[in-house]
Amino acid sequence: MESARFKKEKIVLDTSIFVNPEVRVDFGKTPTEAIEGFVDLAVRIPHLEFYMPPSIFKELFNFVDEKKISGDLLAVLRQKPPKKHELHCPAFLLYELIEDVRERINKGLRIAEKAVRNINKGDEKEIIQNLRRNYREALRDGIIDSKEDVDLILLAKELDALLVTIDHGIIKWAEKLGIRWLLPNKFKDYLLSYLKRDKSQFSKARTPS
């Protein structure tokens, strides 16, 4: 029983807890500080294991100065790609994905047609900017649209991990595949709860019986 209680919980992170300004405040003011804040907390919780796909890790370094990151991050946040040639996904998800893409493609065409028809009603530059925004919103929001997204989902599936992400498209797939997920704004509280529990277990273990 005791060993079951101490089974390590696995957590897969995307970049949002370090990069998204609304989210990272829990850990630090800048992405670099948020990483330090996370590492400080994470090293004190031995019952949690943290993972990030290398593709996401690479994205993270677009936001932070690699030289300022301590080796602790590499030790605490394991970089692991999913076993993409061993994992499978249920075929019915293919239907959902393809129908979703199909509807979005049709929507994209309607947005493009509207932009062409509106050209005499405004400035070309502005119309193109609106076209880009509306098109991207219609074709990308709420859908998994990159191999980085697939990496996150498959890694969480493979490890039976908790996936911490703010991306709606990824959450939608987590729901389809039975993957546990948590919004990043609850993540610090989640960690603190483990920290508290670990401390109390540690002090119990030291109490002479």
Next chain:
Amino acid sequence: MESARFKKEKIVLDTSIFVNPEVRVDFGKTPTEAIEGFVDLAVRIPHLEFYMPPSIFKELFNFVDEKKISGDLLAVLRQKPPKKHELHCPAFLLYELIEDVRERINKGLRIAEKAVRNINKGDEKEIIQNLRRNYREALRDGIIDSKEDVDLILLAKELDALLVTIDHGIIKWAEKLGIRWLLPNKFKDYLLSYLKRDKSQFSKARTPS
């Protein structure tokens, strides 16, 4: 040994052999005649089993008068949906599909922007027609883009069948999934080869030993 030789070969058909004008000539002048031509041949080849997903069968009836189709078609061409909640697809295909869609979505936006910029160089109606054609070509050609496409691929996978199709997007997926495929313009020759073999086996069986 003998029973192995007589194992039935399964074949999954899409609508092209009946509907595509360049292909159906092998079986008949009109879609209805092509169906009759196929049925006449198919009933004489007991070693082949023919399948079509119901979704594709429904598409077929957009091209033929249901009343003119004999019950023989229903008997010869089995309507079977794939077991979409039991089948799985390798996860690495998700990456390929999503990257492919992503590139096409970007291409679609570039096509839309070009149409907006060209508006003063031509007639609006013509520009919209070109936009539609170019957009559809970029976003749909060579990709599986409907649940009917997925039905065909999964049914062929489930039955370990030969998939007869002219659709490049479907063929690309058949290649990824190890599904045998045949272009419809070779299909009549394929059937005639079986017919010849079946006949010679039948006459051998009747020859007194």
